[in-house]
Amino acid sequence: MKHQLLPLLSGEVLEEHENLTLEEFCRVCRVSVDEVYILVEEGIVEPSGHEARVWRFHGANVRRVRCAVQLRRDLGVNWAGAALALDLLEELQELRTRLRRFEGES
Amino acid sequence: MGVSRDATQDEIKRAYHKLARKYHPDVSKLADAEARFKELGEAYEVLKDPEKRAAYDRLGKGWREGQEFRPPPGWDQGFEFHSGGGSGAAGSQFSDFFESLFGQGFAWGGGAEREFHARGEDSRAKILIDLDDAYHGATRTVTLNRTELAPDGKPKVTAHTLNVHIPKGVHQGQHIRLAGQGGAGMGRGKAGDLYLEVEFRAHPYYHIESRDVYLDLPVAPWEAALGATVKAPTPTGPVDLKIPPGSHAGSKLRLRGRGIPGKPAGDLYAVLRIVLPPADTEAAKAAYRDLERTLKFNPRARLGV
Numbered sequence: 001m002k003h004q005l006l007p008l009l010s011g012e013v014l015e016e017h018e019n020l021t022l023e024e025f026c027r028v029c030r031v032s033v034d035e036v037y038i039l040v041e042e043g044i045v046e047p048s049g050h051e052a053r054v055w056r057f058h059g060a061n062v063r064r065v066r067c068a069v070q071l072r073r074d075l076g077v078n079w080a081g082a083a084l085a086l087d088l089l090e091e092l093q094e095l096r097t098r099l100r101r102f103e104g105e106s
Numbered sequence: 107m108g109v110s111r112d113a114t115q116d117e118i119k120r121a122y123h124k125l126a127r128k129y130h131p132d133v134s135k136l137a138d139a140e141a142r143f144k145e146l147g148e149a150y151e152v153l154k155d156p157e158k159r160a161a162y163d164r165l166g167k168g169w170r171e172g173q174e175f176r177p178p179p180g181w182d183q184g185f186e187f188h189s190g191g192g193s194g195a196a197g198s199q200f201s202d203f204f205e206s207l208f209g210q211g212f213a214w215g216g217g218a219e220r221e222f223h224a225r226g227e228d229s230r231a232k233i234l235i236d237l238d239d240a241y242h243g244a245t246r247t248v249t250l251n252r253t254e255l256a257p258d259g260k261p262k263v264t265a266h267t268l269n270v271h272i273p274k275g276v277h278q279g280q281h282i283r284l285a286g287q288g289g290a291g292m293g294r295g296k297a298g299d300l301y302l303e304v305e306f307r308a309h310p311y312y313h314i315e316s317r318d319v320y321l322d323l324p325v326a327p328w329e330a331a332l333g334a335t336v337k338a339p340t341p342t343g344p345v346d347l348k349i350p351p352g353s354h355a356g357s358k359l360r361l362r363g364r365g366i367p368g369k370p371a372g373d374l375y376a377v378l379r380i381v382l383p384p385a386d387t388e389a390a391k392a393a394y395r396d397l398e399r400t401l402k403f404n405p406r407a408r409l410g411v
Contacts, residue, residue, distance in 0.1 A: 006247070006267060006268065006269040007269065008245060008269050008270075008271055009268055009269060009270050009271065009284050009287065010270075010271040010273075011270065011271070011273075011282040011283050011284040011285075011302070012282070012283050013273055013275075013276055013280050013281070013282055013283075014280065014281040014282075014283050014301070015280045015281065016280075028283075030228065062281075063281065067132045070130075070131075070132055071130065071132060071133075074126060074130055074143075074147075075123075075126055075127060075130060076123075085133070089132070089133065093279070097278070097314075097315050098315065100313065101313040101315065101320055
């Protein structure tokens with residue numbers, strides 16, 4: 001009963017945003033424009049649009065960026081190392097999900 | 107950190123690096139990785155600096171013996187030191203212990219980047235939902251434990267309950283962003299955002315991969331061999347599913363667009379599992395023997411035996 005009285009919060013699904021501008025992307029990821037340039041250069045994020053002025057970022061990249069920034073800051077890896085770790089982590093996640101399906105059968 | 111009291115600075119550094127990789131919240135799957143990583147960072151912050159380590163060694167000892175603590179000169183430089191509050195924290199928790207010693211500025215994220223008017227930290231949490239919620243949308247409550255500063259400046263853990271709308275079509279690993287529901291800002295700074303990572307509760311017969319849903323569908327040997335139309339459950343209600351003749355165990359039948367809704371919607375896959383009828387009656391045994399005689403079937407032909 002108590003919960004009924006709480007206001008209902010509606011959020012947005014981050015990954016559904018497909019057209020974040022550079023400015024919006026920086027704000028959501030909480031990184032600087034300079035850092036985004038590096039991230040694009042390293043191939044950690046791939047915006048659509050051929051030049052920075054018209055770059056558009058996908059919301060699914062926010063998690064990648066935050067993760068890369070944290071790995072670099074906390075573990076002292078460089079950007080290339082963070083990029084590699086990200087790719088491997090995503091692959092691991094995918095495999096774990098698939099494994100769960102097969103193990104669940106027994 | 108599991109290092110001995112007389113560990114060298116190099117040993118401490120090595121132990122820290124090893125544990126940091128293990129407990130990093132982006133890498134570890136442990137539920138309490140974030141808390142452990144934070145504790146580790148706090149411990150290392152002290153132990154990596156020989157001066158602070160010496161201070162801690164003395165203090166740590168004094169603390170256990172219940173003696174009065176006298177800080178060595180200069181040890182508290184750069185930290186806000188709560189001399190009065192320290193005694194109240196003579197409790198148990200390592201983390202609280204450090205925080206009461208070094209003040210809140212010592213906390214995760216570092217004091218350096220905090221201004222008087224700073225936006226609050228973004229926080230994140232997991233939200234467990236049912237598959238049905240993703241098909242129809244739902245309202246769920248989440249309870250979060252939050253560390254906040256009490257008026258006396260000491261950190262305090264309080265529980266917050268939020269009523270959250272789960273939008274139709276979310277899938278595993280996506281993040282629902284609730285603006286302004288993160289950590290409180292400092293001064294006039296705005297509150298941070300809260301990110302809820304979507305996770306599905308395990309379902310007895312559906313498995314979810316991204317926007318696709320998998321169902322293990324048991325079929326009889328003759329249904330697979332001869333083809334059949336069978337009833338299959340889907341999250342939106344049962345359907346009649348046509349099994350083509352000559353299907354094998356593991357064959358996937360796709361029901362386009364019957365996965366998690368969205369643009370595009372996911373698919374539902376029925377994965378066939380052939381179930382043998384038990385040979386527990388004379389009639390069943392006779393039927394199996396008939397099959398054996400009629401088919402002359404060697405399942406191991408491809409193994410060369």
